[in-house]
Amino acid sequence: xxxxxxxxxxxxxxxxxxxxxxxxxxxxxxxxxxxxxxxxxxxxxxxxxxxxxxxxxxxxxxxxxxxxxxxxxxxxxxxxxxxxxxxxxxxxxxxxxxxxxxxxxxxxxxxxxxxxx
Numbered sequence: 001x002x003x004x005x006x007x008x009x010x011x012x013x014x015x016x017x018x019x020x021x022x023x024x025x026x027x028x029x030x031x032x033x034x035x036x037x038x039x040x041x042x043x044x045x046x047x048x049x050x051x052x053x054x055x056x057x058x059x060x061x062x063x064x065x066x067x068x069x070x071x072x073x074x075x076x077x078x079x080x081x082x083x084x085x086x087x088x089x090x091x092x093x094x095x096x097x098x099x100x101x102x103x104x105x106x107x108x109x110x111x112x113x114x115x116x117x
Contacts, residue, residue, distance in 0.1 A: 015096030022093050023047050031078065031090040031115070033106050035097055040071045042078045042106055044090065054081055071102040072109035079113015092117045 005013070024030025024047040034041040044054040056078055058070045065073075082090070090110070097103045107117070 011096040013096070018093060018096060022091050024091055027087075028089045028091055029053055029087065030093050031110065032093045033095050033097065033103055035095070035102060038067070040067075040074055040102055040106060042074055042110075044078065044082060044087075053085075053087075054078065056081070068102055068105045071105035072112075075106040075109020075111075076113040077109075078106075079110040079115045083114040088114060089116045 022030060024045050026046050026048065030045045030047060032043045032045060034043070039058045041055065041057045043052055043056075045052050056074060058067075058074050061070055061073055061077070063070065063073055082088070092107055092110075094103050094107075099107070111117070
């Protein structure tokens with residue numbers, strides 16, 4: 001008899017299978033998304049050298065609104081900062097979360113900010 005997995009265990013299993021195929025390089029780093037109940041965190045990582053290039057959270061944003069709008073603003077900010085340092089292509093790592101809602105809003109905002117996936 002198989003025991004049902006908790007929601008976090010299912011997400012961790014999905015994330016590990018995604019990470020097998022998703023690798024960030026210096027020319028094309030990995031854009032990771034973490035989601036909490038109140039906030040979103042976007043981090044840009046170069047996996048080959050093990051360096052985090054940029055990390056931005058919705059707590060650092062000054063605008064107000066619902067969580068989805070803040071997630072889109074977060075994506076735009078990440079896109080603008082990366083284009084400013086000369087990176088325009090990234091690999092999107094959704095972190096095991098479903099690609100809808102706030103995760104999709106971060107991706108759409110990053111595309112509006114000038115990034116290409």
